Amino acid sequence: MLRFLVLFLWVGLWGRQMQAQTPPASAPAAVVPAPSQQASLELGRTTFPVNEYFTIALRLRGAKLERYSAFPDLEGFKKSGKSSTTTTRIVNGKATVELLLTQRYAAFAEGDFDVKPFSLTVNGQVVKSLGAKLHVLPQPAASAAPNAGAAPTKPLQGIGLLDQLLGKPKGQEYVEPQDQAFLAVVPDKTTAWVGEPVHIGLYFYLAPADQGLLDFHRFAEQLPVLLQQLRQPTAWEESFDEADIVPDSVRVGGKPFLRYRLYETVFYPLNAQPLQFPALSLEMKKYRVAKRPVAGADNRMAGYKTYRSTPRTVTVRPLPAASGVSSVGRYRLLEGIDRTAFRTGQAYTYTLTVEGEGNLTALPEPTATLPPGLELYGPDVRQEITRQNGRVGGRKVWSYRLVARQPGTYSLRRVFALPVFDLNHARYDTLRPELVLAVRGEATRSAPATAAYIRTDPFYAQQIPAADNTLRPLDTPQQTRRYAYAVLAVLGLLTVIGWWRAGRR
Template identity: 35%
Template sequence: MGLIYRRLRILLLILVSTFGVKLAYAQEISIALGPNEIGENQVWTITITASNERLKNYGDFPEIDGFQMRGTSSSSSTQIINGQISSSQSVTMSYIPTRQGTFTLKPFEIEVNDKTLSSPGKTIKVGPPVQRQQRDPFKSFFDNDPADNFFGRNKDTEFIDIEEDAFLAVTTDKKEVYVGEGITTTLSFYVSDNNRAPLQFHNLGKQLSDILKDIRPENAWEENFNIENINGEPININGERYTQYKIYQAVFYPLNSENITFPSVGLEMIKYKVAKNPSFFGQNRKEDFKKFYSKAKTVKVKPLPPHPLKDLVAVGDYRLDERINTTYLETGQSFTYEFNIYGEGNISSVSKPQVDGGEEFDFYAPNVKQNINRKNNFVTGSKSFSYFGIPKEPGRYEFKDYFQWIFFNPKTARYDTLMSKEIVEVSGESRKNVAIQSNDLGSFYDRISYEDNKLRKTDSFEWIKIFANILILAMLATTAVIIFKK
């Protein structure tokens, strides 16, 4: 009995441990709101996180009075703890305050992975600009001399300035674009592998906040890659090896045909002067500052070719993925149809197709889901429109007659149309008049069943007309007499 008891106890412990692990790594979706107080030059965020499941789709983020949406960014992470794998995916909407003050985010709901999440909202206080610090990738290479504080400083040391082989640049992936076409823009600091001048970032957070006020075009929608850590990447420029430090990256979509201009911006760096005759015990470098300026850059924006819908269509390289729950339908019975647009472009600007079911179908306003990915200098994603429909007439129908979506493809410089390829068979009796019969036609029609259909002469009403005319003439005469007396 003792052996059996011990075995049962071990088995129970194993089951409890396994059940606990499953609970620890259960699927969960959550909403995280930004802090209660921020500075005017800081970003406030709303983050949706899906743990141990893929973030497949999500709805629109709420608008906040006193803030402007600056676009979303996404991230993912995987952890292995005690042999157990857990993962999470998140998407973050960034908001930029337009002024100082206290603002209220009202309670809101958002659809995530076909689930409705609720948030109680929040009160956000926006104060004066604050100074922010950012991790300096150069600091580990150009740290202070550890002997300076211990042995003192030699005030007679002569320092010289070494010419640096580094520069600041704003780069774009295109020189000209159409209205609505994306421009991948990157602000980077480049340091040659042959550089010998010690350099270090200085007060980068505050400087970047001021730089972005100049570099962000007003006539464009922004999708920000939200660079959090500045890491060096090797790159080859005209046969010479450099290390590129990306400071900021975004895709801009011009909203009109005005050219996009990126002005020259300056970034102040700490540049050390080095001792002419370095010694082991003395101070061998001296802190100094130098400002690096980028060159101004202009991207030409071309209007879209003539088209009746050129001011309404989306711009990008898109494809269609459609789904329907069944292609064999019966009149009066509902079905679902999903029109999913995916590809490269400004997914946020993709609008729903204009659908008219005519006398054959009733289509209701769709549920909309959106997914945006920012990766490898491109913005891609999808926007799905899920329709609920009811057929009214039997027959064979091609959905391309009802579902079409026109867009402009900048790669081919042509307008294109995404059309459904689904064909459905509808059986049953006609139901197009059911809606008319079910409506209340009013009291006039309700009295029809109670009235007879005998014809009546209207001559008996002639004396009423004569009396009414005499009364009107008498009233006019009286009015004229009163006016003339006055």
């Protein structure tokens, strides 16, 4: 019997030792995996008039957009800018972010076009699209078009073959032509209120005649330095997504220029300190041209030139008569409710939406003053930010649960209030809803805060009252493990004593 007990204890100790040396099956779960992301491509309408855009949109969920490959070039189309919309949802304290990045394409002419299958690499993940067939219709409204039938007049070309007949010159002289290019930091205003959005664009302007003389040089290395100098420690920043550097046509001082957008952002001043942007430097590759061009040769020699912008300052004005209001913008308030008839004891989903232009991230929750007989739960918060055409706007949505315990009329105008500083009229204003609830039924007593949520789920309605609410120590498993180790130690000691006595006999 003693030998059987010893063998049993030895097997148990050996199994415990092997279990301690072998990592548990759930050990890999302790390693934090890379954040999961969901990326997809969405194509716009396949049939549209020539004066409208075709779009390719990248939708990203569950991860921040850190790096992505360029959108494809489509034959017969020209890229015409990007726009991005960020949607943030906060439910029960958990935030989820969704990004929609849209590339616009402008058709050169009407007709049928094929978008071949393509793919984008988003944060290391390859996202594929099967492509589509596009049908571009004529512009609906007739418009005067320039005379496209006239053939372009070709410049006269001389025949200069003396260098080829007499031999190539030993040396070539190069000259540096004058150019009209310049670098500029362009704010959309020179004076702003505290909290008012200030759009800042970093642009490089190039005359059309100088296109063959200049080229970007190590721009990816120079851009972080430029952005560091643009940062403002006294302002909240909402930067635009990096886009392909594609020029657009503008006029400066009555002269045509090609404008390259290098960076674009919006600052919201947090105090009355001015926004100061120093002179920035950008090194470009500039070609010198041959004094005596040779047919068939490049006739250019690369060099470098540094362009500097002019320092700019935006004066920030403090808000009049400090009142504690931190919401500054151009907003309007919308409201909605999930039903039209209201009875006591029922829960209603009520939403307040603020949309417009301003710093939505800093927009606080509306204040609530509850009358007797009305209960309020929540809110869940959802935020959508859109960056497009030099503007940052969007909407912020608060979702509440309302429960009326007593019949009567409840004017929500007296319940919710959101004080703001209206930039359109340069004055303080209070956004209030207009909905009035006419509640019928008999008075009911107040229920726990969770009742408004579990009323629609019969499972929780049955399980919660019957659940054991006795508090238990959090370290109960650890204590049980210590007791088991103590029992094993005592049994091991008895085993050793039994072996020792058997050996003496």
